[in-house]
Each structure stands twice: as C-alpha cells, then as structure tokens.
Amino acid sequence: MQIAGRPASQWLSARAADLTARVIARLVDESPVYRALPREEVDGEIAEIVHRNMELFATLVFERRAAYDSELVEQRNSAARRAEEGVPLEAVLHAYHLGIGMSSQDLFAAAQPGDMRDVQVLLTMVLDFLRRLTIAVSAAYLEERQIMESQENSGRRSLMSALVAGDPLDAVVHRTGLRLAPHYLALTLAIGENADERGSGVSGTVASRRKLRRLQGQLDRITGEPALTVIDSGGGTALIPCSASPPDWDELRATIERVRVVIGADMWVAGVVAAPGEVPDAVTLTADIVALVGRAGRPPGLYRLQDVLLEYQLSRPSAAHRELATLLDPLVGKPELMQTLETYVANGLNRRATAAALDVHANTVDYRMRRVAELIGRTPSDPADLPHIGAALVARRALG
Template structure:
C-alpha cells in the first residue's frame, strides 16, 4: 500500500474508525444475508460460516478501513487471504458466481453502513469514499476470480492424474525405471508411508450437502497440514474415512517424535481424530509397508487404543500373537470363564489399556473406582489370573490378543 492523502470523515467521524468498531456487527449482518440470499452459502456447514467465512469478511472490512484511513491502494499482499479463501471454496464446489455475489453484497452493505449519517457538507468525502469502494471491488473481483480459476485448473490438471498413476505403480510394486517410463515421473528415493483412519467430523452427520462439504473441507485441511513437510508433491489416495499418504523425504529421515507431532497437528487442523500407522520405505518396499501399516491399524483399533501415531514396534506382541499358531486357541481359552460376562471383559481390557489405572478405567466406563476393583477381583476369581501379578499380566494381554485374532467372544472395548 502507498499513502496518497488524508483520511475520510463522514457523519463527523473518521470512516475507518467507524468501520473497525462496527466490523463484528456488520459481519453478522453480511453472513445473515448470505445465508438468506445465496443457496450455496446456506448449504455450507455452520462451523465454516462462523469460522472461515466470518474471518474473511472481517479481514476485508479491515482492509477497506486501512484504504480509507490512509487513502491507500490495495496490493496483492492485502488480498492474499481472499485468494486463499476463493481457492478453498473452489475445492468445496461453491460456484464462482455465488462467491462474487457474496463480495458484492458485502461491498453494498459496507457502503450503506458508512454513508447513512453523511452530512451535506461531506459530499466530497462521500464521493471519494465511493471511488475507493469501487477500486476495492475491482481488486477483489480480479483477485478472487483468478484464484478460483487457478484452483479449478489445479484440481483438473493432468499432473494430478500423473501422480495418481505414480502412486498406483508404486502400490503395484513396479520397478522404478518402468514407473518413470510409463508415467514420466521419477519416484522419490524414500517415502514416509502414512496409513490414516479419520473419524467423522460432526458436520458430516448433517443432512443435505453439508456432509459432503464438511468431508471435502476435512480432507483439504489434512492435505494442507501434511504438504509443507514434503520435498516434492505428496502422493495421496484419501476419502473421508482415511487412506494413504506417501510423503517424499530427503536424505535425512524425520524423527518419529516429529512425525507424531505432525499427525497431531493434522488432526487439529482437520478438526477430527486421526489414527495413523507410519513407516519408511524405498519405492520397491512400498507394497509391503502399506500392507503392514494396514495390519498395525487393524491391531490398534481392534485393541481399543486411542487416536495418534503408531509404529510396527508398538504392536509387536499383538502382531506376533495374531499370526496363525497352535498356541492361539490355548491362549484364548484362558478367558473362556468370562465368555458370558462381557462387562468383565470390557473392564479388564480397559483396565489394561489404561496401564492398570483404576480411576482412569472408572472414568472411561462411567463407573465408581470401587466397581472397577470388584470386577477385577471377579476376573481373578473366575480365571485364576490377576492383572496385578506380572506373570499373569503378560498372559492376560496375550489372551485378549488371541481372542481378537480368533474372533472369539466380546473381548475389546
């Protein structure tokens, strides 16, 4: 922005100060009109209207306040949030005409808000304000339309198809040279392979188009959280329930605490719990790693563990005991006395999941801690095994894994 003149005053008060003071109220009024007049905006999830759309409305009002306060010209940097918002709406399928109409509604309401107390002697400032508003509208329309169309071109670009072909070739185990010859893309030297399970966002349960919009928004935010951590465009096959993400990495492999923090960040940005299995793989090893990651996720979720990042080393016992073995039936039979007492099985597994913390177990199951103690004593009486004896603890864990592997009873929270 470049300063050109003195601030404008209307109604005896600087226009910029009035705009800033009235921004929250004007934002609510703009959102109400968007919902009432534009079906595309009425279909958006309430969280998005109150979040992203409200935020971009207030930002536009602040930009206009800066314009009229210092008689400034709008630059590209000032409209970066509007361009980003337009790209997001393009990904969500909101029509371009609805977006441009939304900005026109905002400009119109901003005009009415600033001139409703104009005095006859302020005509010069009113005309100057009108000229500034037209300049802002022209800049907004150009920036928003260009960003929207760029986003649509990106969504439809042939390169995305090429990356999909590259991912398919890696999953099929094709040699690197054959992949490059067929797709024109060279595989990375190594990948961080993430297998993701995504919980549903509450907005996905709403009827109508809100569910699909919420699902697309969740995936967009997930990709935005992961993408800055790759040296090349990542390869993904994702749907609202989860899927695969292959992140090309450089010579230095990321530390697992950093990957754990990345998954936590992605869950925060997507506003949904994420359970992930991760491993490093060279191109030739991708199929095996993907298969093993899927097994890790199965064991983690089957064992009632919470969201977060899991490695193969986190489930070594479960993995080994879930392999076909003559010992599995015998291990599973250790808990046969609990077959008709699902409340005891549930309490036992929850108790072990929480590291034998009776209070955490009670809170999870909505029980009194004394009830947990009673049930654990009953488990010991019926099975002869106590989770509070080290030797028995290993056997109980193994028995629960064996039951899950064999599909016996109701073992598992």
C-alpha cells in the same frame, strides 16, 4: 467522442507505445512475480499484449462497440501460458487492470467540463472492456490449470498404484514425467468424523471434501513435496516423498497432531519409511498397525512398529493363537467382566482410573476382578499371570 478537442481513439493510438513502456516499468517495479520472469518475456510477449489491448480499445472507441470474442484470442492464449509457468491468476489480472487503469487515467486527465458526456460514454466502454478481458483471461487461465492438474493427478495416481502394487516403475515414471523419490514415508490413516460432518446444517459431502482438502494440504507440507494419496473421509494411504535420512518421529508426531487440529477430526496413523521397492510391504505393515491400535482402543496419534511390538507379534497367526484366546472363554456372555478386564489392563491395573473410565465405583472394579480371577483361574494383578492375560486379550482381538 472527443477529449479536449481531440478524438479519443486517435489519442489512445498515439499514446499506446509510451503507455505500454510505462505500464511494463510499473508492473516490474510493483510485482515480484513479473520481476522474477525473464526480462525478454516481459519486454516481449507481455509488452505486446499490453500494447495490443490499447490498440484494440482505440479501435473499439473509434467504432463505438464492444469487443468481439475473436479479438481476445491472444489474451486468452497468453493467460494459458502464464498458467503453465505458474504465474498466479491475481498477478495476471493485476497486469490487465493496471494497463487499463493507467490508460484511462491519462485519457481523462485532459478532459474539460464540456467533455462530460463523452467521458461518461468512454468510462462505460472502459468498464465493459475490462469486464470482458477479465472473463476471457480468467476462463482461459483456469481451464489450463484444470487440464494441468488433471494430468498431474492422473500421473500421481498411476505412480501411487505402481508403488503400492510393486509394479515396474520405469515406464510409469517415463510416462508421467514424475520424479521418483529416494524414499517414501508410508502412512496409513484412520480418520474420524469432524464437527461439520456430524452437524445437521452442512452437507456431508461438502464437509468431507473440505476435510480432505485440508488434509491433503497438510500432508503436502510435511516434506514440502506433494503427497501421493488414496484417501477418503474415513482414511486411506499416503506416500510422502522424503530423503534417505529418517524423519524426526517426535516432530512428525507433533505434525500429525497439528493436522488433527486443522481437520478437526481424530486420526490414528501408522508410519514407516521405505525405499520405492519396499512400499508394498510398508503399506501392508502400516495398515496392520492401524487395525491393531483400533482394536486395542489406543488413543489417536502416530504409531510405529516399535510402539506396538508385543501386540503386533501376538496378533500374527500361529498355532498358539486359539489356545491363548480360549483362556478368556469363561468370560464369554459376561460383557461387563470382559470390558472391565480390558479397561483394567489398558489403564495399567489402576482401579481408580478403570472405575472413572467405566463410570462405576472402584469397589465394583475390585469385585469384577475377583470374579474374573475365579472364572479364568488367573489373577490380573499377579505379575506371573498378567502376561498371559494380556496375550489372551490380543489374541481374541486378532481372531475377531
């Protein structure tokens, strides 16, 4: 095949060195990713791969054939090294497309009308070569990333397990190569279903995985460090590396609300900051808080121990537990009275808010509260009786 009276393979071989230099110059000029790489790497290994591609294509043109897989080994190895360095795949592919594109442009620029048949054949070979390169390079890159992520995830799981179990950490840190944070924001999460999971047109498994990917991404952004997580679609535990200074809890509440919007599901979250050795107790505490706010019917959001101090203390096992719970025994078997009492207390003794929540008339609330007072011998609206009633409700919830 000839272009302007000269064999195309000879033209490509003769121009390979000059084209390589021009490709590298343009690559560094156009791509911040390659501009940030060490210059010796760009002028060394990467330039060698560009030159190798041009020489290989010249051989393919001379022999009128497609590339063998064995001829793309160096390109695959180079892609794997770029994956290790964190160079994005799109930047890797851009380099190959740029090199092939500039070579083709120069090759066809001198073509004459009589060269059209050979130009068509060459163009078909260019596209086939680029296709094979793209497949080989992408596969090698993604395989290396998969191996790296598998090893990284395995290391994170090992570190997470050791932290939560209170096991010695030195061996785990040495084996995984992960850095131990000064402190961790321990979060326990209870997560509701989102619209995709409830919908009939989307696979529940796909919807759950999508929700979890979004959640993981949002948790990683809280401090900019990858979160250690054991979470399924219904909730779980997250340990987020953080500095010694406590987080801004108002800002963290706003962040949790943003996460809720992103995943499209309600979340009840409890958090506490703990040193590595304090993580087991922190996880136990946050799990208790989430269970407590769930039983109490608290709204979604972020909770700390300070937010539920009284309820938490009253929910701890004690000799007074059962005695407190028996205060409400007269309401057993009368679910409408028990529900109205709980709603009335939760709404700050506001009869209209209680009526709206239960979808009944306010007079019905008054009647039921009189019946409650008659049965238990205490009046919810009486400041002297209310603490006992509130404690009894907490005790009954704690006892299940």
